[in-house]
Amino acid sequence: MPDDPRSPKPAAAPAAFDTLAIHAGQSPDPATGAVNVPIYATSTYVQPELGQNLGYEYSRVSNPTRTALEQNLAALEGGHSAHVFASGMAAIHAVAGRLAAGDHVVCGSNVYGGTPRLFNQVLARFGLRFTYADTRQPQAVEAAIESATKLVFVETPTNPLMELCDLRACAEVAHRHGAELAVDNTFMSPYLQRPLELGADLVVHSTTKYLNGHSDGLGGVVVTTTERQAEDLRFLQKAAGAILSPFECFLILRGVKTLPVRMRQHDANGRRIAKFLEAHASVRRVFYPGLEQHPQYELARRQMAGFGGMMTFETGSLEAARRVLNRVRLCSLAESLGGVETLISHPATMTHAAIGAEGRAAIGLTDGMVRLSVGLEDAADIEADLANALAR
């Protein structure tokens, strides 16, 4: 909200994450004292005199509910500003929208499937060029960089193999070559991982997942580190118009208040379910950065504040995976992740069907893999459901 002479108190001093989640960007409504930021369902704003306004002119450009959410998310990632979009893909599109024909991007070879679809099938037609690299190795990222590289785009941990990218090392590589590092932080949320503190220049999220947390709305955000980036993103919101509606902004503001408590429980449940699966005779391998057998366990401990609720396990075959997926009762068979409910999915035929058998083989994704987004139900109930589904 713009400064308002009726504001009862000045904004509170900088605070810890749990406090920011509830209060950043959200002072009580100056007109009524309402503790929650209202849904400003308005397209336009009355101007008191020609050439004057109260800080808002038209809701594609800005809206007070959106301003509150953007201030909140900027605070949680420790960024300069945040800009929300209609979906995670719209946010990633905006990041790429800062580039021009001829520019080159290095992208992780194992990122969310929608990202290479946007890059290869839409943006390549506008003269952007993309090279895909194994972001587990900073040398592989460096080898893919060209003189025209403007952006390095990574995700960590990756979906569904839970491979990590060393963000500090990757930021150094990008900066040495004059490129910016953008990190899709959807899987961890700013509670468990803050890429900007490790040198990244931009963070994106699908707020559809952990930030909103309740599987009831789509959204995306780009968090910046410089005023130059902020100007570009404000301009893209206004020029291209893929902004988030005040209704969705309200939902995310509401969801984010419990982000810290939710993430602590996703993390606790995730660790327990990963150990349970690791010990189960019908499970060949578990991909979870919180297990000591994960090849990048040390990096996970250094770079993340917890391990979260995302994991993948190998059942051995398509038939075995199908059996598990069809026998679960509490876990819901569905795409998406990061909600309060446990979601279970089959990457090979669902999220990663589009990349084809060859594409899946290239990244080590098998037909026997099952992905879990561990929710907030009682961990014993989730465990019992999986035990029943895995029983021979």
Ligand SMILES: *Cc1c(COP(=O)(O)O)cnc(C)c1O
């Ligand atoms: C879901 C997801 C996206 C895309 O977000 P939408 O809100 O579905 O557009 C991007 N990145 C990751 C890691 C995701 O999980």
